[in-house]
Amino acid sequence: MKLVTFDPFRTLGLPGVRYIKPEHMQQHREELAAADWLLFPGYWQIHSLHYVLKRRIFPSMSSYHLGHDKVEMTRALQTACPDHIPATLITSADSYGLSQILDQWSFPFVAKSVRSSQGMGVWMIENRQQLYEYAERESVLYVQTLLPIVRDLRIVVVGEEIVASYWREGSGFLNNVSQGGRVRTDLPVPEAALSLVSGLARYLDINHAGFDVAMVDGHPYILEFNRLFGNTGIPDLSTRVSEAMQRYLLGPVASPASDTSVSA
Structure with a gap:
């Protein structure tokens, strides 16, 4: 089994992995074309690797595209x-978009940047001035209902397994461990x-993600998922992730041999 990684830190512990720097991709075209799996490429690489070289990519193309x-x-x-998504409005950052929000939404609500993670780019909007300031910073307005919760869940999927699930509880508006x-x-x-995340990940072919889930009166709501999630939630999470990746990529029996060679 030939494995090539573009991110050596996320593939620690996997046997027989070859590291190639993403920016040197074209210098190793034949090697990449012969690989069984290409691991953790940058988003800018995936179309060439998947559609041109016809290689299998991990995480999946769905994980990249839907999580972009x-x-x-x-x-x-x-x-x-x-039924498992909080009420959300996505609109333009102009007078029309602002009028939509002001006509249809009541303060407070949540506003987000469309490309952010780890709790960054998330704000509680409590009045018109805060909404106008948010609109000045963004090209797309993304607003979501403020759910009545004091904690949320992180459920980690790797391959076809849930490898970890735990509650996160903040002292304020955000529950992210990084915040x-x-x-x-x-x-x-x-x-x-757990059932919602497991079924959804399989259905959408999302095979490496941390799902954030809120529970309201026993009903789960998916807030978002992150293709590249942190491993600081629980002490052995990085080991669990590595072992699940090995089972998914190599099957139940993997060779103990390890190639840690690096291509400059």
């Missing part, structure tokens, strides 16, 4: 599972959330 920004993601999720939220493993994770 919140507009693509939300529209796909609204089509796939509309000061704390992990809660003492609370049970609802089966409804």
Whole structure:
């Protein structure tokens, strides 16, 4: 099994992996064309690698395309599972878009940048002035209902497995661990959330993502998913991720041999 990675840090622990710098991709075209899997390319690489070289890519093309920004993601999720997405409006950052929001929405609500992660680019909008300031910064307006929650779930999918699930609880508006939220493993994770994420990931062929899920009166709502998620939530998460990747890419029996060679 020939594996080529473009991100050595996300493939630590995988046996027989060859690292090639993304910017040197064209210098190694024959090697890439002969690989069984190409791992963690940059978004700018995937069309050449998949459509031209016809190689299998991990994470999947669906993970890349649907997770590219919140507009693509939300529209796909609204089509796939509309009852599990918070009410969301995506509109233009102009007078028409602002009038839509002011006519249809009541303060407070959540506003997001369409390309952001780790809780960055997320704001609570409580008045007109905050809405106008948000619109000045963005080219697309993305607003979402403010759910009555004090914590949310992170559910991590790798391959076809859920490798971790835990609550995140913040002291303020955001629950992200990177924004000061704390992990809660003492609370049970609802089966409804696990079932929703597992079924949706399989249906959409999303095979490497951290799903953020809110529970409201026992009903799960998917807030978003991140193709490149952090491993700081629980101590052994990086090991779980690596082992699940190995099972998915190499099958149940993998060679212990390891090639850590690096191409400059």
